[in-house]
Amino acid sequence: MATPGHLTIRNVSKTYSLPGRPLVNVLSRVNLDVEPGAFVTIVGPSGCGKSTLLRLIIGLDDDYKGEIELNDKRIVGTALSRGIVFQDHRLLPWLTLEQNIGLSLENSGWTRAEKDLAVREHIALVSLSGFEKAYPHELSGGMAQRAAIARGLASRPEILLLDEPLGALDALTRIHLQDEIQRIWEVEGVTMILVTHDVEEAIFLSNKVVVMAAKPGRIVETLDIDLPFPRDRAAPAFVALKRRILTAMGEDGGKPTARAA
């Protein structure tokens, strides 16, 4: 089992400068503490900097102000201890399912046998056994997304980032995969950060929901979700939380408020 990571984000700000245009404040003073083994979901309007924040955490972009630490160590570049699942599954079309997952273990330092075992276990974890030799175009959208989750987890990262992994799926497949993600999170015990537009998905899965607003991208509200798992989407407490989050998104979206300062 992976050791769950403790992620600390302190005062992170990020600006994009495009030639001939004013600086864009994409993230402004973001603070977030993610407990080891927690499931934190980030919701917010399009363009508020959710993906940007994930890019900083995964290490694809180190041009920012503030600190991002995993287990009290400042993150530098990309590392196998941090995994990510992109919105487009991003499986390489010329590799079979098992080769795609195996690609994340190229530099794990494990033996051949350990790698094979990890690949097999993670294919089973996402219920894709039997499809080891299938190419991505032979998988449905939901299967491809599950394969991407398996790839993200195979190297046993301390933290897994999920950037709208279910955004492109139909409602039924989504709900099915939400159950799967929940199960995988419990089995693997890994810290997870999920970005989504779906408030129900956020409440269903997380310990903590973070609401962001745009211009500049910032956190406007953080809610702890204490409902017992598995959660009932129709329960009054669930619905009440949903209303609260939607209100936070609706009222604070777009304009800077006193709470953000």
Next chain:
Amino acid sequence: MSNTSDTIEAAAVEAATVDLPAHAEATGRRGLQLPNLTGFILPFIILVLWQAAATYKWIDPVFLPAPLTVMTAFWKMLTKQKLAFDFLASINIVGQAFIYGSAAALLLGIAAGLSRKVEEFFGPTFDTIRHIPGIAWLPLIVLWLGIGAPAKILVIAKSVFFPVFLNTLQGIRNVEKNYIELAKVLTLTRWQLIRKVILPAAMPSIMVSLRYAAGLAWALVVVAEGLSGLEGLGFLIFRAQGLLLTDQLLVCMVIIGLVGFAIDRSMFLAQKRVLKWKQGYDG
């Protein structure tokens, strides 16, 4: 979920069995049979018209001998003359030119694709050489290397080189940025990135150019042999024209066409094999 997984399962089972050679062969044969039958209709009609033109003397037999005369000429060239030798001479030139030209193109194309410096170094020179047709090089090269095979190999290799070089370069440059980003997330080394991501991503573009270049090489060998040298199908064609041996001329033309067809088909199959991961890929 259940109905989607059913259809996908069928596809995956098929994919899993594709590796078995027997199955692969079976699908290959099945794939060829249908187009082959329909594809034979037009050649048959042409043959009938050709025979009719000869029988009813629509065209002077000196200019268009009957199919049977051409068959006899073919047999005579094969047994009494050295048609097989000329045929092999042409094949040899094309084969060598294609291998040297595409190998050099792949090597330099990959180098230039991976490094702007390399591209800038070769760019202006290559763009100038590229615009001088291979055939325009032949007279000079023949002065240097003589009328034998090497001059022709060099000139045709040049013509093979450029399409493959340019497509390799473009193929590498067009690799999706997302995939490069993924490689970074997976902490792939530069060499792993090239081998596992960049080259496979460029492969469709490379394969298209190889297929095109193979056809081009075959077309050019006929021209090159016609312009210089004393052997090969191209030489036979131009000699036949000079001696008004229309039957022999037609024999050569038919052979050239059939070989070109065979080259293209085999390149297509190679392409399909290499790119079997591409969805619904038909060439």
